Amino acid sequence: MGSLTEENYIKSIYALSQATGEVFVSELAKKLAVKLPSVNSMMKKLGAKKMVSYAPYKGIRLTEKGKKEALSIIRKHRLAELFLVKIMELGWEEVHDIAEQLEHVDSNRFYNRIDEMLNYPKVDPHGEPIPDINGKIFNDKRIPLSGVNEGVTVRILAVSDDKKSFLDHLNSKGLFIGEKVLVKRKEVYDGSVVLTNKSKTDLMLTHQVAERIWVEV
Amino acid sequence: MGSLTEENYIKSIYALSQATGEVFVSELAKKLAVKLPSVNSMMKKLGAKKMVSYAPYKGIRLTEKGKKEALSIIRKHRLAELFLVKIMELGWEEVHDIAEQLEHVDSNRFYNRIDEMLNYPKVDPHGEPIPDINGKIFNDKRIPLSGVNEGVTVRILAVSDDKKSFLDHLNSKGLFIGEKVLVKRKEVYDGSVVLTNKSKTDLMLTHQVAERIWVEV
DNA sequence: TTAATTTGTTAGAAGCATCTAACATTTTAA
DNA sequence: TTAAAATGTTAGATGCTTCTAACAAATTAA
Ligand SMILES: [Mn+2]
Ligand SMILES: [Mn+2]
Ligand SMILES: [Mn+2]
Ligand SMILES: [Mn+2]
Numbered sequence: 454m455g456s457l458t459e460e461n462y463i464k465s466i467y468a469l470s471q472a473t474g475e476v477f478v479s480e481l482a483k484k485l486a487v488k489l490p491s492v493n494s495m496m497k498k499l500g501a502k503k504m505v506s507y508a509p510y511k512g513i514r515l516t517e518k519g520k521k522e523a524l525s526i527i528r529k530h531r532l533a534e535l536f537l538v539k540i541m542e543l544g545w546e547e548v549h550d551i552a553e554q555l556e557h558v559d560s561n562r563f564y565n566r567i568d569e570m571l572n573y574p575k576v577d578p579h580g581e582p583i584p585d586i587n588g589k590i591f592n593d594k595r596i597p598l599s600g601v602n603e604g605v606t607v608r609i610l611a612v613s614d615d616k617k618s619f620l621d622h623l624n625s626k627g628l629f630i631g632e633k634v635l636v637k638r639k640e641v642y643d644g645s646v647v648l649t650n651k652s653k654t655d656l657m658l659t660h661q662v663a664e665r666i667w668v669e670v
Numbered sequence: 671m672g673s674l675t676e677e678n679y680i681k682s683i684y685a686l687s688q689a690t691g692e693v694f695v696s697e698l699a700k701k702l703a704v705k706l707p708s709v710n711s712m713m714k715k716l717g718a719k720k721m722v723s724y725a726p727y728k729g730i731r732l733t734e735k736g737k738k739e740a741l742s743i744i745r746k747h748r749l750a751e752l753f754l755v756k757i758m759e760l761g762w763e764e765v766h767d768i769a770e771q772l773e774h775v776d777s778n779r780f781y782n783r784i785d786e787m788l789n790y791p792k793v794d795p796h797g798e799p800i801p802d803i804n805g806k807i808f809n810d811k812r813i814p815l816s817g818v819n820e821g822v823t824v825r826i827l828a829v830s831d832d833k834k835s836f837l838d839h840l841n842s843k844g845l846f847i848g849e850k851v852l853v854k855r856k857e858v859y860d861g862s863v864v865l866t867n868k869s870k871t872d873l874m875l876t877h878q879v880a881e882r883i884w885v886e887v
Numbered sequence: 888t889t890a891a892t893t894t895g896t897t898a899g900a901a902g903c904a905t906c907t908a909a910c911a912t913t914t915t916a917a
Numbered sequence: 918t919t920a921a922a923a924t925g926t927t928a929g930a931t932g933c934t935t936c937t938a939a940c941a942a943a944t945t946a947a
Contacts, residue, residue: 456904458903458904477924477925478924478926479923479924487906488905488906488907489924489926490905490906490907490925490926490927490928491904491906492925493925493926493927494903494905495904498903498904509925509926510911510912510924510925510926540757541784541787542783543779547779550777551775551777551779554774554775554776554777555775558768558771560767560768560771562760562764563754563760566758566760567758570758675934694894694895695894695895695896696893696894704936705935705937706894706895706896707896707897707898707936707937708935710896711934711935712934726895726942727895727896727942727943889947890946891944891946892943892944892945892946893944893945894941894942894943895940895941895942896939896941896942897938897939897940898937898938898939899936899937899939900935900936900937900938901935901936901937902933902935902936903933903934904931905930905931905932906929907928907929907930907931908927908928908930909926909927909928909929910925910926910928911925912924912925913922913923913924913925914921914922914923914924915920915921916919916920916921916922917919917920917921
């Protein structure tokens with residue numbers, strides 16, 4: 454395990470390279486709120502430690518070692534979030550910031566016990582999969598709510614943003630993980646969608662919100 | 671709140687200055703496993719921040735501000751330890767190292783919730799008092815087991831050492847907080863004591879162990 | 888009460904993570 | 918296909934925490 458800073462770099466590289474397998478220095482700098490030269494230095498260091506493969510002017514990739522490290526941190530983050538919600542009864546909108554700190558706690562006892570108390574859970578409070586102790590991740594097929602056609606009923610699987618402001622917004626709309634919703638209307642002009650669920654009156658979400666909600670048909 | 675390093679200095683200053691109100695640079699250096707000049711630099715910094723009062727070649731004292739900070743960290747440490755024992759069912763011998771990490775978590779929500787779940791507890795798993803949210807500490811009158819006379823029955827209140835090796839030792843002897851024991855014999859030569867409790871056969875403790883156990887008559 | 892010992896300080900350097908300013912490369916657009 | 922824009926690198930500096938080496942003050946013991 455590296456320093457707290459190294460862990461945060463590795464976690465961000467993992468997140469940002471999900472799609473294409475690599476990240477650019479500038480993306481990473483933006484995500485971590487540091488300047489490009491800071492990223493550049495750190496890539497040299499993580500390169501020397503064989504956590505990333507990195508060549509000047511080329512994209513950054515995690516090595517197998519780096520990926521394993523990333524998954525271990527993500528596991529701890531998501532277990533912590535679920536623990537905070539399920540055992541400590543905090544809201545799903547307030548656990549991310551605490552988990553950002555707890556994910557760096559170094560104690561197998563602590564995390565194995567959490568895992569046990571939660572009965573080896575598969576997903577966190579935001580619907581994101583929790584890597585198992587070997588770094589294996591369950592992979593469902595999910596699409597963004599913004600991509601669902603009118604008339605189709607879907608189940609909310611996950612959210613791709615776990616910041617408080619976004620989740621407060623969903624709370625105010627009464628949306629939650631596991632809920633079934635019908636896409637009643639999709640506006641061509643601005644991408645906004647109107648949903649219904651059995652009990653409630655219609656619900657309008659902007660594209661900005663709909664694209665952050667993962668669903669399965 | 672200062673850096674993690676500053677927090678650890680403040681906590682150690684508090685612990686070591688309990689008796690006399692001040693600590694020497696060398697004691698602090700020993701406790702924190704750093705060299706004297708490191709302590710010296712940090713004292714200048716904490717002095718500038720009004721956390722300690724410090725003059726060259728003089729003892730170090732916490733200011734009121736520093737004391738408040740120390741008590742806040744100690745509160746978090748002890749709440750964490752009790753949470754780990756009571757809610758997460760870890761052993762009292764394995765929680766200190768985890769609490770050393772958790773005490774630096776910055777989240778009122780997290781700690782207030784722990785406090786609530788534990789029903790506003792007064793003592794940690796090692797019998798040490800937990801400062802309340804205002805830094806107030808309950809103060810019992812306790813004496814070391816090594817100072818108890820033969821023939822006297824006492825109740826174990828606390829241990830002054832929460833390192834695993836010591837608590838493993840107590841576990842192996844079957845001793846725990848709250849237990850009543852009779853001091854059957856005190857050896858003049860080496861200060862060792864022989865105890866009895868109702869159910870068990872006699873128990874011998876060295877002076878080294880007995881002086882780390884706080885009791886009330 | 889002087890000398891030896893213990894304790895504490897200063898000076899200067901190092902590693903970590905960050906920054907700004909200047910420069911280099913790569914990509915994109917004219 | 919060159920010029921402009923975007924992206925990335927290097928050099929050099931800073932703040933933080935630590936260190937060693939050299940020196941200074943305070944304490945203790947002869
Ligand atoms: Mn999160
Ligand atoms: Mn999450
Ligand atoms: Mn402890
Ligand atoms: Mn304790």
